[in-house]
Amino acid sequence: MNLRQWAADLRLGAKFAFTGGREGWTRVLLTAVGVGLGVALLLLTTAIPSALNVRHDRGEARSDYTYSQKVKPKADDTLVIADVDTTYGNKDIRGRLVEPEGPRAPIAPGLAKYPTPGDMVVSPALKKLLDSGDGRLLRERLPYRVTGTIAESGLIGSQELAYYAGATGLAPHINGWQTARISEYGTPNPVPAKSDPVLILLVLVVFVVLLMPVAVFITAAVRFGGEQRDRRLAALRLVGSDSRMTRRIAAGEALAGSLLGLVFGTVFFLLGRQLAGSLEVLDVSVFPSYLNPAPALAVLVAVAVPAAAVLVTLLALRGVVIEPLGVVRTARPARRRLWWRLLLPVIGLAMLYPMIGKGRTEGDFNQYLVAGGVIALLVGVTALLPWIVEAVVARLGNGSVSWQLAVRRLQLSSGTAARMVNGIAVAVAGAIALQMLFAGVEGDYTKASRNDVNRAQIEVQLSRGVDADEAVAKFRSVRGVRKVVALAGGNLSDASVKSAGGQNRNSPVTIGDCAALREVAALPSCRDGDAFVVAAADYDTDTPVLAKPGKKLYLDTDQGMDAGREARWTVPQGIRKVAPGTDPSGMEHDGFLLTRGAVPAAAGQPVAQAYVSLDDAVPDVREYVRNAAAAVDPFANVMVWTRNEESKKFASIRTGLLVGATCVLALIGASLLVSQLEQLRERRKLLSALVAFGTRRRTLSLSVLWQTAVPVALGLLLASAVGLTLGTVLLKMTATTVSVDWSSVLTMTGIGAGIVLVVTLLSLPPLLRLMRPEGLRTE
Incomplete structure (x- = not known):
């Protein structure tokens, strides 16, 4: 088959996607929204290294510590500056008292000139706080007149609280650690930090765990509306196309949806990028200009997503027989094979095994083996879950009418049910492993404070x-x-x-x-x-x-x-x-x-x-x-x-995990809602027929709940098993005693179940609208 024929078939499929009437447009839009959400999060993730580098560079550019006990002599290009940082509530405030000693004194980044004694220039966020009712006590602490604001180049985040205040008589306070005389800003002769293999491992696993659910969801999104698409493809067989051509046309439809998803994802990313400038998550904020994805990573996303859409569609259609008079999908499918699904976790464990014990005694990790092993284990969740769902629902028996409706639907489309919860299962498995790893190594980076908080606070x-x-x-x-x-x-x-x-x-x-x-x-x-x-x-x-x-x-x-x-x-x-x-x-x-x-x-x-x-x-x-x-x-x-003191690097990694997990959980919730609405849309005629025959709406609502609850329960059980296994291996890699924090395991599974419950509740209003006899109308 030449490339020209491939291109023609893909182009024909894309044309059908946009000219297939309301059904085609609906499916394309659902796919585009789903893919767009995933692409937006991927772009935001690829922009994180850039944002962290910019924050670090701006922090270094405004550094005013001399790291020397030798006092610089006074000159016309010197400045005396004092560190007067403070805290208000749980917010840190960066404060500096400044006294220029000559006309050529260095100007701090973000300032046009220094304030005169008694005045101060503040960050926009600090000005907003001081002007608000919440800043009453802070205004008493900072008895200066606000005369300007610090520009973006002088701040590390949009919500940073910072100020420069003019002062006099600072020279007698020079002590080498709080007050210093400088002639330029910036860290002199910075010493590169020594890498810690355990912290490197934490960063690697955090990125893999956060990105895997996104990738799983994107692959599920390109299969939205698969049943209706296959029925339309049967008409193509009737007019003369062979099975291979039909699959390529279907891949063209998925390609069209994914390309539109790239556009949606870019728009979502730009909106999220702009919104990020007004948000602060766990005391971390950025300016929109920080979030610039690395060009190579952005190109990789733009190429990988459409390619994945085509590949997933072709693989999905291998188990579907599309004939001129219909689609052979509702017949009992062949049982899924287990052996190759078990290979993925085994391969993952085999890749991680050589790394056991490398986290101590100046050891090091092979980053490719670690990332590959974690990916293989988590992908194993997506491979095993459809087999487990199929095996379990095949043995489910009698019950209420709602239970029987749900079980029968799951028996007919167990793969679709598993795809809906694959993302949540992968996220929970990764989160459990990370919680075990953080809990295991926390003692190395957190120690009890010597301070007696019972005598003083x-x-x-x-x-x-x-x-x-x-x-x-x-x-x-x-x-x-x-x-x-x-x-x-x-x-x-x-x-x-x-x-x-x-x-x-x-x-x-x-x-x-x-x-x-x-x-x-x-x-x-x-x-x-x-x-x-x-x-x-x-x-x-x-x-x-x-x-x-x-x-x-x-x-x-x-x-x-x-x-x-x-x-x-x-x-x-x-x-x-x-x-x-x-x-x-x-x-x-x-x-x-x-x-x-x-x-x-x-x-x-x-x-x-x-x-x-x-x-x-x-x-x-x-x-x-x-x-x-x-x-x-x-x-x-x-x-x-406080009772405990924590390593700043360890705390920053944990903060990054929480920020990323928040974004991923929001995506998972949105993706599950889109998936649920797509499933309900495909079954609207069936639901309308059941209502027309007298089935109670309460019974149908409960059946939808059971259809979600059963795969989710199985997915969370599998996620717990895989998460505990991965967490155990990671702890052994860091040469840490293996222990299970069962409260964290239950918390992670509870969060996963809670997301599904919220999504199910949000899908009930559309479900009630679909359960009307008018849904039997057809064109």
Whole structure:
């Protein structure tokens, strides 16, 4: 058969699709909508790497950290910038105080000029929040006048909350980690991150699991309206076409629908791309310009979808005999063979087996084997499900009228029923495996926090020069604050930092009032002016030498950053030894403990941390504390404690999974609804005939529910088995103890069942409209 004949037959099929009357148009539109939804999600997925790269590049372009303790000298091209990030509710806000030191100071991306002191420029999302009623407490924290907005080039997402505020007197606060003097933006000499094989595995499996249901649905969408199409093709046999030509014409119809689906998919993608600019999912937002699919991947989608439509149609028609007088489909079909369906999972396991144990001891994964093995296992779900549905429904027996109607329909078209739930089964199987993998390796990337959240819930790190007593008084006046203690640190040495000689023995110092010192040690009695020494640990050999009464020491409360602030201190007579303890952050304090009255005035204000205990019954109590911290110290770092600390990379992968899963679940719901409506449309004459003969609408509605519930139940059982198997293999690949999180398994299956239930409920109104005697009319 030459290519010219193939092209002519495909073109004839496409013509029939668009000129076949209302039936042809309806089928083409259903196919196009189904394919379009899948194509849109594929395009969005292929655009994700580009979006992540743009977000990363823009974040790097505006980076203002020097990663150096060396302070740059002041010049006409320098800028002093301070990191004053904060949090409002559960939203992080990027804040910067800026003080240009010359006319050639570098301009931050997204700004035309810097705001003057007392003014600020904000991101559009932050401006919207400040103007709303929800931003009342935030306006108290940011007492600046808004004079402009940050352009897109200076933001990593459309919903990012960020601002730049003008300030003066920032230079004395330069400390190398929060406030710095810079002459350009950007990360200097970035060091490439070391790859983690387990995280790479997670990313690979996430992408495969998210894309597989989309591919399954696209292959199902091109077969919409198959029964009516085959009956139309019988007429072609009557006028002289042979069976091969008829199949090629049918492939042409599917090709037409898929090409129109590409157009629909492009439109859906552009609409979704525009909508993405106004959405934020799990604290992740993008600008529409970020979502640009890689050209090679977009071309691959454009070629693969029509090719898959033709191939699937030709394969589907191999089991259908189209004769001039009808279609031999309603006869009892040959039983499906099981052996080749079992080959796919076996091949998948064989591809994954060499990777077992490669996730530890600097191992690595062959990405092609991993992706291929996961794909083979998940495709095995789509191959096994039709056989299982056919085998089970063939043995279903008596029941109510609605049950018998549903069972008979399933026995006649078990393949169609299985195709409807293939996507949900693949999604659930992949989700169960991923949940097992995440739960198994979570302990490597999540650890229990040392912070004692029973003693305090917020830690406030104050900057140099801030009076700790004033800060404590301010925090204690906040509604909902139960208790506040402040602890400062320093160092005692027998030699000055300015001197070159001396033994230079050192011992840490903790400074606070009596209530604060009781948080870190067991004090027998205490009054202002007292000093204590902690019983020395085995590794602390300097403190016993320095703690001799009458010994002259140097007290440095700036940790050596300003040698001029050193003060002489004499160890008092009768200094008492106390047992060591830990502060609310879990840190053990050794060395010396000094009340504020024991600190020489020449030492200045030491850098302190305030630990705040809250009454969670008071609404917005954390926001009140943050506002109080900003009032006493604009450079204060407020940290809300949690019981667990999680790796940022691990958390970002989990966030990506949740965002992608949300999109895939939405697609699955939409695809199931389209499939259900297509099935009802094909059976409208049968439904109308049953109603005309007196069948109750309630009985028919229940039969439709049973027709969906039985394949879904079988699909979820198969998905659970495959998901548990794949999850076990993935855990063995990461050398992690195999355990099953049954709550996650039940949650995933419950979500799958819930989607089907919602789709069934949404399909009831069209079903009731179809169950009318008028549906028997024909042209």
